Amino acid sequence: MADRPKVGIVGVAIRPCIPDDGRHSLEEHLHLVMHATLADAGLATDDLEGIVVGANDQYDGRAITVMMASGPLGGVDRDILSTPSAGEHAFVLGALRIASGQFRTQLVAAWSPTEASSIPEAQRLANDPLFHRRLPLDELAAAALQANAMEHAAPGCAALAERVLATMRGNGARAFPSLVQADVARGRPTRWPLRADMVPPPVTGVVALMLASEEFIAERGISPVAWISGMGWATEPAFLGDRDLATAPALAAAASQAYGEAGVIDAGTAFDVAEITDVTPYQALLALEGLGLAARADWPARLGEFGPEGRMPVNLSGGVASLNPVYCTGLIRIAEVANQLRGRAEGHQKQGARRGLAHAASGPAMQYQTVIVLEAGERRAAA
């Protein structure tokens, strides 16, 4: 991998909670975010060589939704690809397209509208029709199955999950004070042991990143840049009954791949800041373990290290626990870390962050796991 072109993130636009005021159609939101991303990079539409999107037909209510997205994102007369598996997979594809040497720039985007009458029912449609679609199995139910499995495997998990939730919500309230409340009243159970207050309701969101090759960045003198120094991704079996839901072997595999590429020896001390996908606080705990940041035996003692004043703050954005644009939460984690390293995280900026870790999980009970290691501009990306 040493000879492949370096890829940097040069532009970011995150819209984690778009008000449902009807002023813009989904197509118009995408178009606005495309321009915002280019503006953040200091680039123009002529600099856009290709687009990769992560898009979900069921949520969008548009079959082969990339056809809808092509026009707004610049796909007319340009190459555009789409993956329905996850927004973070679009990021990996975009980076690999530049690394292939065939492109110098790529726009990567994902979005998540709330136009469907029921997102849980839309998620049920993703279940196989042979054995699972008749069950009340949406992603929240899958996360609840996982939460119970974790409490069984690591008794005391539920109390730790409450601590994690409080930390994330506090972060969210600082990062987005007009959108997130630190203290939310205890809600009714929705999917035992999960309560309504533990997982925020779905909101509309859009996120996009502009990627560019090292050569292009040097030629244009672009700054700031977050360099991609490691990427890993892995998948677990589709049937939940085939898995041990209290573990995350695909995350360990993805982390190993990303850390190996980035030259990370000890994940516990390698990063200044991290964003993890925490659809539930139980999943946050599992992510800490799978990423090699804290083994479950160490969770009670070490959670403080990941708080806002801790050694390595996790989810200064507040994470999914604070704002939940369902389909683009993974790509937002990558975008948040990129902004931290570019010094553009505004009110939730970690000063002096040089190396960051982004974790994205998608699918039922974190079926798809993606790990991205990013480094701040001046430091050269690892071979």
Add this chain to the structure above:
Amino acid sequence: MELLKRQEDWKITYTHALGETASWFYVQIRDHAKIYGKRDARSGRVLVPPRAFSDQTLEPTTDWVEVGPGGVIEAFTIVYDKFNNLPDPPYAFGYVMLDGADTALGGFFKGVELANGEEASKRLAIGTRVVTRFAEKRTGDVLDFWFEPAAS
């Protein structure tokens, strides 16, 4: 200015082929109230629900193996929200490792009072022995069977 929204309700009916393996599985449930898995010859694992091939070894599965009716709860949750085409909530469902199987089967739990989640979660705790029950009228569907805690 006045901003419009348009509501659409598409009704498309799909008729999915289940294939030989899932068809045989559901026919045994419908006609004989029995659950079978299929063995992956290479790993020796009995896959339940059965599949024509193992997605681990990528080899075709071979012999049918009857599993259950007893088993152990591997995962559970209680769902308090309404879903289409299902009875009124709450529902309890999850995964059970039936005796003789190597992967867990998804299905509903019954025989447990669900109004108090705390109490219900104790009766459905992971590791609890359950027994498979079958509906009197069966159609060849996941709803033909469910799991209940075994009498202690």
